[in-house]
Amino acid sequence: MRMIIHDLEQSDFQRLFSRPLNHTMVISPDATIRHCLGCFGCWIKTPGACVIRDGFGNMGEHLSKCSEVLVISQCCYGGFSPFVKNIFDRSISYVHPNFRNRNGEMHHKRRYKNTANLRVFFYGETITEGEETIARGLVAANALNLGWHAAEVSFSYDIAELEGRVG
């Protein structure tokens, strides 16, 4: 399965993805999403699921079925926008609490066996060169942390520039 995580207005999303999406789960901005409380309940109370049951509590399970994760996010200070970041924060049930060394650093053991290509499209009118460097470093760190492959990171001035590129 492919997952698309984005922070676009519905109309912009439809402009970018005008054809029907097969085998794709779309995570769209939703004001009712709650933020992670840092309780680790997704590891030690209900392992594999977030204890907040607001419709975003099963992100870890959904990610375990993905071979591609496509992210379209406004670039905020070199990272994701608050909504997209919230989705990542609410997804740590995807990994196991125990630690493993990767590249000489501490990371998490996997809970699931799948691996995914992470493709990230950042947009924004004021992205600086420094923020591009941060964003590339961040996506590489995310991929290492989640056991994925950072397949693509790109930057666009606006959403129109993404047309035809995110299919």
Place this chain on the structure above:
Amino acid sequence: MKIALINGSPKTSGSASGCILQNLRSLLDEEGSVIGEYHLKRPGVSAEEVAALGQSDALVFAFPLYVDGIPSHLLHSLVQLEQSLVKEKQETMVYALANCGFYEGHQNRWALAMMESWCSKAGLMWGQGIGIGAGGMLPAIQSVPLGYGPKKNFGKALQQLAANIANCSADENLFVTANFPKLVYKLAAEAGWVRSAKANGLRWRDLSLRR
């Protein structure tokens, strides 16, 4: 000099960020500054908080690393603060302490870089960032005096930061971890997960449940 200590952990109590600020405060109090404490534990900042932060000479953020970055609720508040603070054109200095669960302090580097980028977008001046590894240990060793045992390097970094805050000066980011062996930290943390799971009526192998 007015200093705002801002806890960016979503935890109501017992956060490593809170311990870090408490330790830092003990050093800043010696300098005789006026210190205000704030806790941005939810998305959004109140009008009073915006006003108070806008009037501070130094903003000191302490927050946990979430998925290699800034926790989303804090990010949300930073976006709001950027829009308010950019209008004030104050010469405010910004310092940040990011702590993470992994052992290596440098895993906080991207989050600190994002704080620096926020600072320039909000028209503020970047002072220094401290990346702290093995942050999960800090609440458990709260009674250990700063600068001793596992808090030796952490103490040195806080001393340097406190001096920079007091002088309104900028400095290189610092990355520290506990003076404690990595393997022992790993084993202790993993034993902690099993204990917590058992306290919740689970067996150790439930930690590996797949859905």
